[in-house]
Amino acid sequence: MSTKDSPERDMERLAGPPPHVLIIQAPYYADVVGGMRQGALRVLDAAGATGEVVDVAGAYELPAALRMALRAGKHEGFLLLGCVVRGETDHYTFICQAVCQGVMDISAETGVPLGFGLLTVDTLDQAVARSRDDRMNKGAEAAHALLGQLRLARRIAA
Numbered sequence: 001m002s003t004k005d006s007p008e009r010d011m012e013r014l015a016g017p018p019p020h021v022l023i024i025q026a027p028y029y030a031d032v033v034g035g036m037r038q039g040a041l042r043v044l045d046a047a048g049a050t051g052e053v054v055d056v057a058g059a060y061e062l063p064a065a066l067r068m069a070l071r072a073g074k075h076e077g078f079l080l081l082g083c084v085v086r087g088e089t090d091h092y093t094f095i096c097q098a099v100c101q102g103v104m105d106i107s108a109e110t111g112v113p114l115g116f117g118l119l120t121v122d123t124l125d126q127a128v129a130r131s132r133d134d135r136m137n138k139g140a141e142a143a144h145a146l147l148g149q150l151r152l153a154r155r156i157a158a
Contacts, residue, residue, distance in 0.1 A: 014154070020051055025053060025054070036137060038137075044143050070110060079139075084099075
């Protein structure tokens, strides 16, 4: 979904106990990822979620950190945040493909409730536009996706 088309979303509390979530962030672009995190926390707080934030070196480390966190078994859901900006080499393509495939593999294998907020953009201006404090914040959008997955997981388990 494009940022321009992102729908206005209601912030609803989940039925049952507050979810405990882990935000794993790659703050290479600290201002961008910080803006996404603030958008996500606004949504998670409104839903009554509790949690914590951990940092990894870069986007490439997100799948491995998710796997480590799953093994620890302390969180009901996970939110991944990061940003990769296209440069002059193929590095962007390799990193984006590896991260997205790694996260998808873990998600499909485990069914863990997950919100995936990795910006893959051509310019830093595009990243900034997607991390502002408005309805188009991709961190908030990923948090809504996480809450939807948590809601589904609880419904299926009931």
